[in-house]
Amino acid sequence: MSPISRRTLVLGGLAVAGAGALPAAAQSSVITATAAVPYPFQLGIASGEPDANSVVLWTRLAPTPLNADGQGGMANADVAVDWQVSTTDTFSTLVASxxxxxxxxxxxxxxVVAGGLSPDSDYFYRFRAQGHLSPVGRTRTTPAVGAAGRDLLMAFTSCSHYEEGYFTVYRRMAEENPGVILHLGDYIYEYGATTGRTRLHLGNEIVSLADYRRRYSQYKTAPDLQAAHAVAPWIVVPDDHEVENNYAGTIRENNTPALTAAQWTARRSAAYQAYYENMPLRPAQVNSGNSIQLYRRLRWGSLATFHMLDTRQYRSDQACGDGWKQCSDADLANRSLPGNAQESWLLDGLGQHLGTWDIIGQQVFFARRFSATGASMDSWDGYRASRARIQQGWVDRSVRNPVVLTGDVHRAWASDLKADYNNANSATIGTELVTSSVTSSGDGDGATTVPDVGTNPWLQFYNNRRGYVRATLSPTELRADFRNVAKVSEHGAAAATVKSFVVQEGHPGLQAV
Structure with missing residues (x-):
């Protein structure tokens, strides 16, 4: 992927270069800029969901994005927005508009689903509205079906709690010039302002559509997050905090804040609508009332297939009242974390052998991780039969290179996946890479001793700092570099690689580098 220029990373003023390149048809729909029409692109731009010939382009107009009504200072009227795609960041020649x-x-x-693009190619894009030009973003398409294309540099992370630190991790991800970024959930947090924090959420715990919209706006005004969105297409899935902590389908964690059944339904609907509004998703993912279709498959030529899961909307309730505990109900066969339909969908996709690497992008810890107090009922350890069905399913389908990507736990982990977690000598049948968080849990202490490794010998790595995983995929290997920053309580810390692993094609499991 071509290196990103300073034009793309510096948001705002520099992006107006090349304004004359707008075609006459587009210029006719543009409102002349006046002092009464303030800059509407305060939330930046984004792209996502790439395929071989198209990509989604996203923006949201909001000249005063933190307004309590969630409308960002826009009048109650629809607005025409022009868009352009070019092979250069000067936009001297357009390939789509x-x-x-x-x-x-x-x-x-x-x-915008910008189509008619060439496979495995880099592009720049921008918007114009009300006489203003947006920042410039860079995006790319995937290789054609059946083509491996270039090696893919991928970065992934999760869990960005605004009150718990600065978004430096996003900036460091942007500086990697990745070909794609995956966000594995907890893009926002729903909690109200917490006394004593350096940075505070606006308002109380979010419940209404206006609340959710404003919360996304508060996060998206961060320049570091805008830089990460501008540098590469994103593939996203939510976890729980985009709605409410540890919710399971239609079941709440608890009744705080107190809501009637109808109010809880309305809250979930509002959360799903705001998620779609603020993410570069395709029309197939648009929310429909009290549901949103988020599990989906994206093909990266013959190199990789991304199976993106939704582990919240269809799950059985957490066993034994949730939390960390010993719980025999976690073994019940009728319990499922993704839901029965999604389990079947996943195994069907894995069985198609569409790419060298089958990447399962999901939210919660997958490998068995038992401690003296038990296991997390919110993770796959609370849905053991469901995990066993999926693992045995990919073994039965001769899936050569399953790799599970995970967020949620605010620490970095790496693990072999075993055919039988009661027998540490059983076959290694897959790999799990767990990213740390952007900010959630604060600076951390830098610990690298793997907790409970005596009862979980397949756990290969642990680190308690904030960060991300940089992964390079080729037809012969996947290399994963665990990157972290020393502090998020202060802005601008450098990133460093703590540990690297390689997974060889056809040989599941981690090899330390």
């Missing part, structure tokens, strides 16, 4: 309507009812969010 058009005009789309940003609707008040959708908080003036824009989702």
């Amino acid at each position: 058009g005009t789309v309507t940003a609707k008040y009812a959708a908080s003036h969010s824009v989702h």
Whole structure:
């Protein structure tokens, strides 16, 4: 992927270069800039969901994004937004362009499926509205079906709690110039402001659509997050905090804040709508009332297939009241974390052998991790039969290179996946890479001693700092570099590689580098 220029990373003023390149048809829909029309691109731009010939382009108009009504200072009217795609960041030649309507009812969010693009190619894009040009973003398409294409540099992370630190991790990810970024959940947190924090959430715990929209706006005003969105296409899945901590399908963790059944349904609907409005997702993922279709498959030529899971919306309730504990109910065969339909969908996709690497992007700890007090009922340890069905399913289907990517736990881990967790000498049948968080849990202490490794010998790595995983995929190996920053309580810390592993094609399991 071509190196990103300073034009793309510096948000705002520099992006106006090349304004004259807009075609006449697009210029006709643009409102002349005046003092009464302030800059509407305060939330930046993004792209996502790439395939071989198209990519989603996203923005949301919000000149004063922190307004309590969630509308970002926009009037109750729809607005025409022009968009452009070029092979250069000067936009001297356009390969795609058009005009789309940003609707008040959708908080003036824009989702453009920019088509007619070439496979395995780099592009730049931007928007224009109300006489203003957006920042410039860089994106790319995937290789054509059947083509391996270039080696893929991928970065992934999760869990960005605004109150627990600065978003330096996003900036360091952007500086890697990745080909794609995966976010594995907890993009926002729903909690109200916490007394004594350096950075505070606006308002109380979010419940209404206006609340969720404003919370996304507060996060998206961070320049480091905007830089990460501008540098590469994203593939995203939510976890729990995009709605409410540890919810399971239609079941709440507890009744705090107190809500009626109807109010809880409305809250979940609002959360799903705001998630779609603020993510570069395709129209197939648009929310429909009290549900949203988020599990999906993305093909990266013959190199990799991304199976992105939703482990919240369809799960059985956490066993034994949730928490860490000993719980025999966690073994019940009728319990499922992704739900029966999604389990079947996943195994069907794995059985198609669409790419060298089958990447399962999901949210919660997958390998068995028992401690003296038991296991986490919110992870796959609380749904052991479900995990066993999926693992045995990929063995039965002769899946050569399953790799599970995980977020949620605010620490970095790496693990071999075993055919039988009661027998440490059983076959290694897959690999799990667990990213740390962007900020959640604060600076951390840098510990690298693997907890409870005596009862979980397949656990190969642990680190308690904030960070991300940088992974390079080729037809012969996957290399994973665990990157962290020393502090998120202060802005601008450097990133360092703590540990690297390689997974060889056809040989599941971690090899330390």
